[in-house]
Amino acid sequence: xxxxxxxxxxxxxxxxxxxxxxxxxxxxxxxxxxxxxxxxxxxxxxxxxxxxxxxxxxxxxxxxxxxxxxxxxxxxxxxxxxxxxxxxxxxxxxxxxxxxxxxxxxxxxxxxxxxxxxxxxxxxxxxxxxxxxxxxxxxxxxxxxxxxxxxxxxxxxxxxxxxxxxxxxxxxxxxxxxxxxxxxxxxxxxxxxxxxxxxxxxxxxxxxxxxxxxxxxxxxxxxxxxxxxxxxxxxxxxxxxxxxxxxxxxxxxxxxxxxxxxxxxxxxxx
Amino acid sequence: xxxxxxxxxxxxxxxxxxxxxxxxxxxxxxxxxxxxxxxxxxxxxxxxxxxxxxxxxxxxxxxxxxxxxxxxxxxxxxxxxxxxxxxxxxxxxxxxxxxxxxxxxxxxxxxxxxxxxxxxxxxxxxxxxxxxxxxxxxxxxxxxxxxxxxxxxxxxxxxxxxxxxxxxxxxxxxxxxxxxxxxxxxxxxxxxxxxxxxxxxxxxxxxxxxxxxxxxxxxxxxxxxxxxxxxxxxxxxxxxxxxxxxxxxxxxxxxxxxxxxxxxxxxxxxxxxxxx
Numbered sequence: 001x002x003x004x005x006x007x008x009x010x011x012x013x014x015x016x017x018x019x020x021x022x023x024x025x026x027x028x029x030x031x032x033x034x035x036x037x038x039x040x041x042x043x044x045x046x047x048x049x050x051x052x053x054x055x056x057x058x059x060x061x062x063x064x065x066x067x068x069x070x071x072x073x074x075x076x077x078x079x080x081x082x083x084x085x086x087x088x089x090x091x092x093x094x095x096x097x098x099x100x101x102x103x104x105x106x107x108x109x110x111x112x113x114x115x116x117x118x119x120x121x122x123x124x125x126x127x128x129x130x131x132x133x134x135x136x137x138x139x140x141x142x143x144x145x146x147x148x149x150x151x152x153x154x155x156x157x158x159x160x161x162x163x164x165x166x167x168x169x170x171x172x173x174x175x176x177x178x179x180x181x182x183x184x185x186x187x188x189x190x191x192x193x194x195x196x197x198x199x200x201x202x203x204x205x206x207x208x209x210x211x212x213x214x215x216x217x218x219x220x221x222x223x224x225x226x227x228x229x230x231x232x233x234x235x236x237x238x239x240x241x242x243x244x245x246x247x248x249x250x251x252x253x254x255x256x257x258x259x260x261x262x263x264x265x266x267x268x269x270x
Numbered sequence: 271x272x273x274x275x276x277x278x279x280x281x282x283x284x285x286x287x288x289x290x291x292x293x294x295x296x297x298x299x300x301x302x303x304x305x306x307x308x309x310x311x312x313x314x315x316x317x318x319x320x321x322x323x324x325x326x327x328x329x330x331x332x333x334x335x336x337x338x339x340x341x342x343x344x345x346x347x348x349x350x351x352x353x354x355x356x357x358x359x360x361x362x363x364x365x366x367x368x369x370x371x372x373x374x375x376x377x378x379x380x381x382x383x384x385x386x387x388x389x390x391x392x393x394x395x396x397x398x399x400x401x402x403x404x405x406x407x408x409x410x411x412x413x414x415x416x417x418x419x420x421x422x423x424x425x426x427x428x429x430x431x432x433x434x435x436x437x438x439x440x441x442x443x444x445x446x447x448x449x450x451x452x453x454x455x456x457x458x459x460x461x462x463x464x465x466x467x468x469x470x471x472x473x474x475x476x477x478x479x480x481x482x483x484x485x486x487x488x489x490x491x492x493x494x495x496x497x498x499x500x501x502x503x504x505x506x507x508x509x510x511x512x513x514x515x516x517x518x519x520x521x522x523x524x525x526x527x528x529x530x531x532x533x534x535x536x537x538x539x540x541x542x543x544x545x546x
Contacts, residue, residue, distance in 0.1 A: 038295045126294040133356035 002095050009103040012077075016069045017107045021114045024062040028118030031055045035122070055122055059115035066111035070104030071173045075188075079181045083269045093263040097174070097256060104170050105163075150234045157241035164248040171255035172198070178259045182266050297357060303369075304360040306353040313376055313393055315348055315369070320376045320393035326406045329392055331375035331479035333368050348376065374398060375479065405478050412473035415440050415484065419469075419530040422537040433530045435471070442523040443471065443485065446496055446514050453513040456497065458490055465490045467535040469528045487516075487528060494524045 031051045038044060077086055078096060086096065120128060142148065176198065180191025216222055229236045305315035313320040323329060334346055351364030367378035374395045382389035394402050415435045424431070435443075458464035466489040474481040486497040494516035516524050525532075 035294070040295065126297045130297055130356055130358045134358040137354070137356050137359060 001090050002099065005089065005091055005095070005099045006103065009073075009077075009099050010106075013069060013073060013103050013107050016073075017066060017110070020062050020065050020069075021110060024058050024111070024114045024118050025121070027051075027055050027058045028121040031122040032124060052122070055118065059118060062111040062115055063108065066104075066108040067169070067173075070100075070108065070170055071177070073104065074100050074170075074174055075177050075181075078263070079177065079187070080270055083267075087267070087269075093260050094256075096263070097259055101167060101170055101174070105166050108166055108170075109163075147234060150237070154237055154241060157238065157245060161241060161245040161248055164245060164252060168248050168251045168255070171252050171259070175255045175258050178262045181268055182262065184268075187270075300357045300360060303348050304357050305348050305350050305367075306355075307350060308353075312396075313348075313350060313367070313378070315376070318373070319396040321396055321399045323392045323394055323399075323402060324406060326480075328410050328473075328480045328482040329406065330481045331370050331377070331392060331394075333375070333377060334371045346371065350378070402479070405475075405480070410480060410482065411475065412480075412482070413476040415443075415471055415473050416481075417469050417471050417531070420534045421530070422534055431530070435527060439523060439527045442520050442527070443487075443496065446516050446520065447485075447498065447512075450514045450517065453495075453515060456488065456490075456495055456513055457492065458488075460488075467528070467531050469531045487524065489528060489532070493518070493521060494528075 031054075034048060034051045038048065076082055077100070091099075123131065139148075142151075173195075176191045176194040179194045180187050180189075183190040302316050305313050305320075308314050308319075311322060346369050348367050348369050349360040349364055350367055351360050355363055365378070367376050369376050376393040378391045378393065379388045380391045416432050417435075418430050418432055421431045468489075469487040471484045471487060472481045473484050484498075488495045488497060496514040496516060498512045498514070
């Protein structure tokens with residue numbers, strides 16, 4: 001049943017996202033065609049510059065829409081009138097959450113890949129070839145003190161953290177919507193309110209941590225910590241990235257539990 | 271429908287492939303201004319080789335936008351890097367030098383250990399190297415005399431205009447230098463610009479990038495003064511410093527010689543006074 005749910009979820013998101021992905025790729029192709037007529041005139045500089053500006057706007061718009069559609073799909077399919085059908089299916093709330101989040105993240109990553117491919121298309125030819133040469137040269141001529149193996153692992157750890165961070169972003173909105181749906185009226189406003197409360201808590205927490213850090217920075221211990229980091233830069237780097245990954249996993253876990261518990265015990269459909 | 275879609279997709283891919291094979295004008299321009307130093311110490315820029323010229327005090331090729339620093343005009347700046355540095359990184363590594371407008375000469379700032387400062391090393395294109403080198407070896411033989419002036423009336427291009435002196439004007443200067451007794455010092459302070467205007471007379475060789483400073487002509491309230499200072503060939507030793515007062519009989523000729531400088535000076539004074 002979960003497989004069928006995935007299939008339908010992908011089809012539904014695909015109907016929304018495919019035109020967006022095609023538009024992103026299309027703008028990349030259009031930009032490349034415009035660059036084909038490159039000249040030194042002011043007119044071309046304006047048109048060429050505008051086409052690149054449009055490309056970057058469309059790339060970010062694609063990512064933004066992927067996020068928006070994923071969140072809207074979650075709300076509509078589970079908490080609007082469609083929810084009556086969804087919750088009659090032989091699928092547990094956990095499976096619903098998993099299907100929704102995996103589909104949303106997949107299309108978000110697809111939008112990111114489409115943006116990257118679009119940029120590659122726009123720069124294809126000499127700019128791309130020279131860009132690759134420049135990147136290879138920089139990699140080959142990194143100072144000997146920099147350990148390339150560690151850099152590769154940093155990149156992998158960072159990519160994994162970002163992957164989980166995308167899940168965390170979606171689950172944050174899912175949590176706000178799930179808490180919001182408990183209200184009798186103005187459920188969306190309630191969800192927005194929950195988001196603002198979360199944002200406020202995060203800001204207060206960040207401010208408190210900044211103040212504590214500033215105070216800590218004035219102590220002699222800070223110097224020793226800085227020395228330790230300088231002497232063990234790779235160890236601290238891996239600790240940081242893996243720590244970030246674990247924090248994101250923890251956040252996703254908490255948000256998942258909140259959504260799951262509310263859906264199981266406090267579901268309030270329209 | 272499927273077949274049509276496949277054909278359209280194939281056409282689209284071919285278009286993208288063809289379009290993507292084209293170059294990029296900005297990168298082509300960067301390549302034109304990217305060079306490296308080969309095993310022989312020559313500079314190779316976009317496939318063209320430039321060979322270092324020996325030091326010559328009167329070698330002065332014309333460089334647009336170069337006034338003793340390579341950062342004046344980016345159109346004529348060449349980035350010299352190692353041979354394997356990609357063109358996109360050429361602006362961030364290596365050194366910069368300046369290329370002339372006709373792309374026949376390069377000037378590179380090198381550290382002169384003897385003098386303890388950065389001096390200029392000139393390079394010329396390999397096609398004209400033999401000609402220039404032979405001319406340097408043959409010694410300096412000027413064909414005429416000139417000075418640079420600013421023509422404020424030409425709104426499009428007022429810098430570095432040249433006025434070439436006539437034979438009569440050259441003879442007038444030589445007459446002063448050969449017949450008039452020298453003075454001990456100028457009757458005004460050069461450093462505080464007590465004079466009205468100055469005309470720097472240079473000699474030059476026709477068709478060659480050679481010119482040399484000869485004398486300065488100062489216009490002061492009491493008349494004209496010629497200031498003739500010379501350094502040795504290596505610019506390491508000051509040889510002499512002679513000052514001449516131009517006789518009244520030749521002042522009219524000197525008015526004609528310095529007419530262009532005076533015109534620029536009068537316009538500058540007028541503008542200055544209009545601001546007050």
